[in-house]
Amino acid sequence: MDYEGFVQEIQRKIKEMIEKRLDDGIVVIRNVLKNNNIRMKAISIVRKDEKATPTIYLQNYYTDYKNGRTIKSICDEIFEIYLKGIENFKTDVDIQDISDWKRMKEVVYYKVINYEMNKTLLSKIPHFKFLDLAIVFYIMMSKDDEGQATALIYNQHLSGWEITPEELRDTAFQNMWNRYPIVVRRMEDIVSEMILNDILGDEEWVDTYDDEYDDDIISEDTEYGEYTYGELKGIVKEEVESLKIEDLNMYVMSNEMKLNGAVCITYPGAIKDFAIEHNSDVYIIPSSVHELILIPDIRCSIETMNELIKDVNRRQLDPVEVLSDHVYIYRLETGVIE
Numbered sequence: 001m002d003y004e005g006f007v008q009e010i011q012r013k014i015k016e017m018i019e020k021r022l023d024d025g026i027v028v029i030r031n032v033l034k035n036n037n038i039r040m041k042a043i044s045i046v047r048k049d050e051k052a053t054p055t056i057y058l059q060n061y062y063t064d065y066k067n068g069r070t071i072k073s074i075c076d077e078i079f080e081i082y083l084k085g086i087e088n089f090k091t092d093v094d095i096q097d098i099s100d101w102k103r104m105k106e107v108v109y110y111k112v113i114n115y116e117m118n119k120t121l122l123s124k125i126p127h128f129k130f131l132d133l134a135i136v137f138y139i140m141m142s143k144d145d146e147g148q149a150t151a152l153i154y155n156q157h158l159s160g161w162e163i164t165p166e167e168l169r170d171t172a173f174q175n176m177w178n179r180y181p182i183v184v185r186r187m188e189d190i191v192s193e194m195i196l197n198d199i200l201g202d203e204e205w206v207d208t209y210d211d212e213y214d215d216d217i218i219s220e221d222t223e224y225g226e227y228t229y230g231e232l233k234g235i236v237k238e239e240v241e242s243l244k245i246e247d248l249n250m251y252v253m254s255n256e257m258k259l260n261g262a263v264c265i266t267y268p269g270a271i272k273d274f275a276i277e278h279n280s281d282v283y284i285i286p287s288s289v290h291e292l293i294l295i296p297d298i299r300c301s302i303e304t305m306n307e308l309i310k311d312v313n314r315r316q317l318d319p320v321e322v323l324s325d326h327v328y329i330y331r332l333e334t335g336v337i338e
Contacts (some may be wrong), residue, residue, distance in 0.1 A: 001065075003041075003059075003062050006058075006061075006062050007041055007043075007058055007062075007067055009071055010043060010058065010061070010071065010074065010075060010078070011027050011029055011043065013071060013072070013075040014045065014075055014078060014079065015027050016028045017079050018045065021079075021138065022045075022047070023046055023047060025045050025046065025047045026045075026046050026047075027043060027044075027045060027046075028043070028044045028045075028046050029041060029042070029043055030042050030044065030055075032055060032057070033120065033121055034249045034320050035113050035114075035118065035121075035289065035320045035321070036113070036114060036117040036319055036320060036322055037117055037118060037120060037121070038117060038319050038320050040057050040058075040059055040320075041057070041058050041059065042055045042056055042057045042058060043055075043056050043058060043078060044056065045079075045082045046113040048319060050086060051098065052098070052141065052151070053082070053085070053094040054081055054082055054085030054086070054149060055087065056078050056081055056082070057083045058129045061074045061078075069230070070280055077324060078168070085142070085149060088141070088142035098139070099160055099161075101162070101163055104139060104161070105171045106136060107140045107141075107173050107175075108138075108139060108140075108153070108168065108172045108175055109137070109138055109139075109140055109150075109172055109175055109176050109180075110135050110136065110137045110138070110169070110172040110176055110263065111135075111136060111138065111260035111262075111263050111289065112130060112133045112134065112135055112136075112260075112262055112263050112265065112266060112289070112323065113133065113134050113136055113255055113289065113323070114132070114133060114134070114322065114323055114324055115129060115132050115133055115134045117322075118130065118134060122134055122136075124154055124155060125137070125152060125153060125154050125155060126153060126154075126155060126158055126165040126166070126168055126169075127165075128169060130265075130266055131328065131337060132324065133265075133323070133324065135169070135263075136152065136153075137152075137153040137169075137172050137268065138150045138151060138152050138153055139153060139271055148257070148259065150298065153168065160325075176255075176263065177267060177268070180255040180256050180257055181254060181255065181256060182253060182254075182255060182264050182267060182270055183253070183254055183256055183258075183261075184253045184274065184294070185249050185251065185279060186249075186251055186252075187250035187251060187252060187254050187293070190247070196316070209268065213265035249278075249296060249297075250293055250294070250295050250296065251274070251289075251293070251294045251295075251296075252291050252293055252294075252296055253265075253270070253274070253291065253292045253293075254290060254291040254292070258290060258291070259290055260289055260290060261290045261291045261292070262286060262287075262288065262289050262290060262291060262292050262323050264292060265284065265292060265328075265337070271284065271294075271330045271337065272330070272335060273294065274294055274296070275330050276332070278296035278297060279297075279332070280294070280296040280297035280332060281297070281304065281329060281330060281331055281332050281333075282294050282295065282296050282329070282332075283295040283296075283298050283300070283327055283328075284327065284328040284329065284330060284337070285307070285309060285327055286324040286326075286327075286328070287312075287323075288317055288321040288322070288323060289322075289323045290321065291320050292321070302326075302327060302329075305326075305327045306325065306326045309325055309326060309327060313325060
């Protein structure tokens with residue numbers, strides 16, 4: 001079955017589920033304009049008493065289907081996502097409040113996207129240019145341990161709220177800076193954590209103990225093969241450190257959400273403070289819309305760095321998550337990002 005046939009079959013099966021389990025509802029298939037001018041097919045269930053509904057993208061499900069997953073299993077998951085999404089919308093953001101700026105201002109945030117690659121989208125939404133990027137705004141509809149549901153803010157929202165783009169910007173800036181502070185970590189620590197997670201898998205050994213025990217003691221004493229967790233952690237960290245390129249210090253900057261964390265490049269003083277701490281200029285690599293890689297005191301060809309970024313963006317990164325194809329440089333002497 002090709003992709004178009006798959007989409008039609010999913011739509012048909014979801015319609016059958018609505019007839020059995022809901023009083024009303026229609027299934028809508030849309031080509032959604034995503035970041036970087038990428039269009040993706042999505043499915044939504046629309047009901048007359050609901051002013052918002054989850055948008056569920058189908059491409060990854062098609063990959064699952066080609067790898068052997070059944071249509072029934074996929075449809076069951078889509079339907080559950082819809083039900084949970086509607087419940088979260090009601091809990092986190094009252095849909096009736098979307099037209100009320102006084103209520104929405106508490107859940108307005110912003111992110112950065114590539115300016116040139118999103119000109120079609122930018123013509124429809126409030127935005128501000130930052131370097132060769134664009135600052136855009138969204139409503140946090142719901143958020144839990146599994147992720148978040150957001151809604152992009154369009155020009156018509158500002159008309160309904162009777163506010164200016166500047167008012168929207170100032171509110172979103174304060175919400176973002178106050179609630180999602182910057183997190184900077186060494187690349188070696190992140191790699192070590194990834195390796196440990198890969199070794200330990202999904203094991204949740206801490207949950208098998210009573211709360212009265214100290215987690216640090218448990219992590220040291222619990223054995224994994226012939227090593228305790230603490231010993232294993234030390235071995236992995238030592239091995240990763242040994243692989244580090246001499247004199248090349250890399251750091252990852254994001255926010256506490258680890259989502260749309262590249263927005264930290266706009267935080268007041270964020271890059272400046274990092275540069276002062278390391279007493280050097282800083283290479284800023286836009287590794288994705290979610291994070292930045294910072295390299296202080298490096299001597300490297302900009303052309304070589306840009307070619308590497310382009311290659312990673314094309315070969316390894318989801319096109320929707322690409323932020324930029326070139327490195328930025330913060331000059332400590334001038335305090336300017338180039």
